[in-house]
Amino acid sequence: AQSVSQHNHHVILSEAASLELGCNYSYGGTVNLFWYVQYPGQHLQLLLKYFSGDPLVKGIKGFEAEFIKSKFSFNLRKPSVQWSDTAEYFCAVNARSGGYNKLIFGAGTRLAVHP
Amino acid sequence: NAGVTQTPKFQVLKTGQSMTLQCAQDMNHNSMYWYRQDPGMGLRLIYYSASEGTTDKGEVPNGYNVSRLNKREFSLRLESAAPSQTSVYFCASSDIGTEYSNQPQHFGDGTRLSIL
Secondary structure, eight states: OOOEOSOOSSSETTOOOEEEEOEEEEEEEEOOOEEEEOOSSSOEEEEEEEESSEEEEOOOGOOOEEEEETTTTEEEEEOOGOOOOOOOEEEEEEEEEEEEEEEEEEEEEEEEEOO | OOOOOEESSSSOOOOOOOOOEEEOSSSSOOOEEEEEEEEETTTEEEEEESSOOOOEEEEEOOEEEEEEOOBEEEEESSSSOOGGOOOEEEEEEEEOOBBTTTTOOEEEOOOEEEEO
């Protein structure tokens, strides 16, 4: 069965620290990969996506992610975090079932950035 | 820009009561989804509608029913609410995917549902 694993459930950083959030998936077919962010009290917003081409994907707010096919990974990175990056981050992968694509989400990683 | 609109935003129910959560999107998307979000479990798909006139079960459909009323609206019904259905419910919509491409989903603000 398709699944998405996010290794860190809670991450605490100081402002200006570098961030890397891990995401591994299990799915044998062609993958589309996404990172979503949920700020406190808000809905999920798309941060970045990978469909094909350059495995290093750049998203909004200085985030990027690298797709490593051999490792089934799609880790999220940011060189220098800000207090406003405090949020929950979800990795998601498409899964094809019954002729239709659906998204499978990871459990999420809560990031707290301290000033 | 309304995007995906969910009503109500908060609701408290007693065990056994019924309720319908409403969702509407104004982006002319073909596909709509209902998720529940529980701590430590991410989002789990309850039901989805690939296009108007079709609905299918997701990962956790038990205790729920859905109706795709038209292209814009997709409602979720709890016939007999149980405490285990206490959760935050999100509706989402997207353009229809292809065999090799899944379109990003746009989410509503969520409905916080507590069942006593």
